[in-house]
Amino acid sequence: MKPTSTNRTILLIEDERPLVSVIKAKLINAGFDVVTARTIDQGLGYMEDIEAIEAVWLDHYLPGNKTGLDFIATLKAPGSKWVNAPVFVVSNTASDANLRTYLRLGVTKYFVKAEHRLDEISNDIKTFLDSEQE
């Protein structure tokens, strides 16, 4: 037996350290267990390794050549076991083209960071996941 938790686990992919701490605290408050990654590849590695992950909070701009779009493209590729995994993009990069691409690729919801408080987004994600389960 190992320590268990009834909390849902969410993967937070965000590279700015101060922001990571704040978002993580909000998600924990909303009732999540949080795993953090700061690059796309680390996030994809955790999806492979950590089966408990039920949802993803994804930033658009990340270190390296890849953006959140690369993450989604891999995660939602035809035949992928994560086709139905809920992914929430939280970014200020709300160009219409980006937004449409995310939604076309199967993102659950796109939050423009400047328009929402972080705790509001966290609670919104929690509510969404809880309602899905019913």
Add this chain to the structure above:
Amino acid sequence: MKKQPTKKKTILVVEDERALLNVVNDKLEKSGFNVISARSVDEVFSGATNKEDLGGLSIRTIYKALDYLDDLRDIDAIWLDHNLLGKENGVDLVIKLRANGKQWQKIPIFVISNTENPETIQSYLDLGKSKYYVKSNHRLDEIIDDINLFLDDANNKS
């Protein structure tokens, strides 16, 4: 295939993210380690229950870690995250361990963190026998293989 060591090595895992910790514990156990852990005060289990009932025990705060270390004489290695629950981080833990007598000065510490800050990394290296991994640059299995190699190598030298 890796040869099974004659005596199981014991590793202490200190990581604040529960889901990650569970996976790390599983992987280390599969790789032949005896994994030791303790939960922080907000966890349900008491220390005593932990040791008897749980295969893996994890430490999410510094004070919990130090409590357990006083009891544990057989730790071969420490897996340490930099950012932990509470005000103190992995560097604080290493400083306290190193100050706590000779037995802790020889234990290899593997710091596995998201932090790429050169100053943070240097403070671990300055504190002695530590190895630093930036989480985003390594898969978990890779780090575990590396720890096994390091410990086998150290064993052969002694």
